[in-house]
Amino acid sequence: IILHVSLMDTLVFIISKVSGKTGTSVSIPCSYDVKHKNHVKFLCKGYYFNYCSFAVRTDSSQGIEKYSISEDKTQNNLNMTIKRLTADDTHFWCGVEINNGADDRQYFQLSVTTGTPSLSLAHQNVIGYIGDKITINCNYRNSGGVRWCKLGSTCVTKATVSGNIDGTAVIINMTISNVTMSGLKPESSGWYYCDTGDYQRPVHLTVTVKPTGKYVDPKVHIITLGMLSLAVLVALLMWFIQRCSKSCSLFSLCCDGLAPRCVSVIRCFIQYY
Ligand SMILES: *[C@@H]1O[C@H](CO)[C@@H](O)[C@H](O)[C@H]1NC(C)=O
Numbered sequence: 001i002i003l004h005v006s007l008m009d010t011l012v013f014i015i016s017k018v019s020g021k022t023g024t025s026v027s028i029p030c031s032y033d034v035k036h037k038n039h040v041k042f043l044c045k046g047y048y049f050n051y052c053s054f055a056v057r058t059d060s061s062q063g064i065e066k067y068s069i070s071e072d073k074t075q076n077n078l079n080m081t082i083k084r085l086t087a088d089d090t091h092f093w094c095g096v097e098i099n100n101g102a103d104d105r106q107y108f109q110l111s112v113t114t115g116t117p118s119l120s121l122a123h124q125n126v127i128g129y130i131g132d133k134i135t136i137n138c139n140y141r142n143s144g145g146v147r148w149c150k151l152g153s154t155c156v157t158k159a160t161v162s163g164n165i166d167g168t169a170v171i172i173n174m175t176i177s178n179v180t181m182s183g184l185k186p187e188s189s190g191w192y193y194c195d196t197g198d199y200q201r202p203v204h205l206t207v208t209v210k211p212t213g214k215y216v217d218p219k220v221h222i223i224t225l226g227m228l229s230l231a232v233l234v235a236l237l238m239w240f241i242q243r244c245s246k247s248c249s250l251f252s253l254c255c256d257g258l259a260p261r262c263v264s265v266i267r268c269f270i271q272y273y
């Protein structure tokens with residue numbers, strides 16, 4: 001469930017309930033209003049906002065190991081990471097500091113379990129290529145199915161199963177809980193989340209140009225190098241012979257001494273190599 005809170009002129013989007021496994025990390029996005037680009041953002045821990053304690057802020061050094069916060073000002077969103085999850089990591093707020101006014105903020109809940117969470121994703125960061133498709137597995141343990149959403153945009157729901165989000169085609173395969181997005185564009189990049197209704201799980205997609213360089217087996221390089229060396233050796237030998245081939249007989253070479261002269265191949269090698 002996405003909460004869209006509008007308090008006077010404030011606006012914060014965040015997913016409301018995220019599941020995670022003990023000991024792992026989870027990155028949670030939070031998007032804020034463009035007009036608050038230059039404000040301080042923070043992650044605060046506690047059930048009541050007035051009593052919550054800052055976990056990490058964008059204006060202080062990131063010395064805290066347990067939490068990290070980073071900001072993408074082009075997308076107006078935050079990446080808040082909570083590491084080494086414990087059952088105590090439950091109530092949090094994503095906030096934007098407003099001077100002389102109430103901070104713009106939104107509550108979210110973490111559900112940390114020791115077993116496999118009811119909703120999990122293998123990877124939180126995925127890379128797709130322009131024009132390609134990408135398949136993401138949303139492991140979930142409920143019969144209701146999932147919906148796939150882009151943070152701050154629309155969702156493809158279990159009712160529609162296929163649709164598009166900002167022009168990118170989306171197909172949800174309910175039987176294997178896979179979501180496929182095709183015809184990827186650079187604009188398809190961003191935060192998405194799987195939503196079972198009870199839980200959400202965010203994943204960040206980066207769409208880039210497909211690398212053109214083909215993978216070359218190291219063995220091929222060795223063979224190429226070997227053949228090149230052989231060619232150079234043969235060329236050298238030819239040049240060597242060429243130098244005085246006119247005056248030397250068939251089985252002798254012109255050895256490169258101070259005074260080139262014709263000697264047998266064997267003698268030449270013993271003498272000079
Ligand atoms: C479902 O998604 C997972 C993870 O991306 C992938 O490994 C698997 O092959 C997909 N299954 C199908 C049938 O596409």
Ligand SMILES: *[C@@H]1O[C@H](CO)[C@@H](O)[C@H](O)[C@H]1NC(C)=O
Nearest residue numbers: 171172173174175176177178
């Ligand atoms: C879902 O995936 C299964 C297994 O790969 C496949 O047999 C089935 O046709 C897919 N369903 C849709 C609607 O694509």
Ligand SMILES: *[C@@H]1O[C@H](CO)[C@@H](O)[C@H](O)[C@H]1NC(C)=O
Nearest residue numbers: 027068070079080081125204
């Ligand atoms: C979010 O922050 C974590 C921790 O710094 C990092 O590992 C992850 O890659 C970040 N995700 C994105 C989409 O920037």
